[in-house]
Amino acid sequence: MLTFIIRRILALIPLLFIVSVIVYGLILIVPGDPAITLAGGEEATNERIEEVQQELGLDRPFLVRYGEWVGNAVQLDFGNSLYSDIPITEEIAERFPKTLQIAGGALAFGLLVGIPLGIISGIRPRSVSDRTVVIITSAAIAIPTFWLALILILQLAVYRSILPSRGFVPFSESPSQWLEHMILPWITLGTLTAATIARQLRGALSDTMGSDHIRTSRSVGLPPVKVVGKHALKNSSAPVLTVVGLQVAYLLGGTVVVESIFGIAGLGSYVLSAISRKDFPAMQGAIMFIALLTVVVNLLVDISYALLNPKVRVE
């Protein structure tokens, strides 16, 4: 098991290396002279252009700059923001907890709603309840995440003032207000996750229900609750785990939209404002951090996989 984990971690190094090349290479596609464009284009003052040039070391060769950047990035130092001059790592550290609360809550919502729906439809494929779930999840998958947010705001915050339409209150300040502000972001972001989990579980469960060992446990008279709860669900958990791994990238990407609509200063809105301010170092740092997170979560998923299924360990 330990060698499996070590092997997996080692495999991440080339992957993250390529990610870093892509992320750092973004500066190569900036139209025109990067220093002028990043300093604000036509209106940029000569001072500002020089400042940007200094800050990004644009007068030195690309590979030298890249080498320095990676050397620092390995120590989680992404330099200072062009906009605020604050170390990017500090800004990320301050914003990330909010994103974690949104994405974590959305994942929890996805599991809490998706697993029961998946079980309802998976244990009796083609029944009325199964078809209903399939229709609901199809709709949930086609609805754009950001539109769902807008409609929820319209219905629950504008027409009826049940929930606040934007903002963030820390848990330590007021748990009830924290919850009020979190509910809409969680539902918005978690709906697609719930639908995806429900569908994946449905597929896995309906297969498992037809398998020999489930038929055997049924025929020897085990109560249905026990058959599903103890045997069928255990065998269907692996696909769900895969979905959860894939969903992490979606959830982190989705926070960009959700945080900007709900006005929450998390990592997602940081990426967005870095893009619109042409704050290159902040943008690179934030993407690198998001990629690192995705990779780490997928590693954890792989490891739990290997714990569930020993076959995976010796591939």
Add this chain to the structure above:
Amino acid sequence: MDRHPHPDPNADPFVTSGNAGALDATTEIERSVEGAWAPVMHHTDEMPGHVGFWKRFRRNKVAVAAAIYLILLILAAIFASRIGLQDPDAQNISEINQRPSAAHWLGQDDLGRDVFARIIYGARVSLQAAFTAVALALVIAVPVGLFSGFVGGWIDLVLMRISDAIQVIPALVLALVISGVLGPSTTNVAIALAFVFTPGFVRLVRGQVLSVREETYVEASRSIGAKRGFIIRKRVLHNVASPLIVQAAVTAGFALLAEASLSFLGLGVQPPQASWGTMLSRAFAQVFQAGWLLWIPGSAIALTVLAFNLVGDGLRDALGAEGRN
């Protein structure tokens, strides 16, 4: 909103084995979302599978309805200027935020512009961006995927690692960043999305190449001295075409969604040009005055994405049916 399909025929067996058995229409949708492509379709020489293609596709009424909707939408978008629509940019300050009426079927927005005309003209921009993105991704991905699968070895390894790396960055974030760096415009959105979609297509093509390469009939072609180019054209492309068409349909839906998100966030199509995303962001700014305006572009996006997915499912069933029973 990473609805980015990850079509990887070599994906972990868990993903595909889960639903390899039940191949009813409902599980199909799910595969289109997760992109786990299970059935490997082998067409032999003249693709007898295509003989009954229309017959099979027609049987799926939902897919047919979705296809008709898409065709009508595309035609309306192409001929928008000739089908008697009102000027999408004509403002009428005395009639702002008007609800639907006989003169304005979907009402008027905050500048008194006709929403119906803007939806159709918006479809033009949104569909164009989506189709360009998918076409561009295919043009890059098919040769790269074929090359990677055929050459194998370390080149294949490097190309696959690059695909992995691109897919580690959430699709929406990557598209936002590329579009933002290039400077937001309709063309640059399409370029950004094409970049994001390419790895998925590369994997799909490469996977098909790998699975076909060892088949007896390909081996036989090789043994009688067929050239590599001939094998690729005659044997491999035939097998790649079906899954690729399906994947392209589903990806077009995702591209539409992504374009709308980018434009909504201000990093895609730029106002005053109407696209479904910019219409939504404009409507959201008016949420307290005319919240109902949110429903129209949003439903247009949702319906069209759903239609692309349903057509994709229909194509999948119609193209791959002979491998099933």
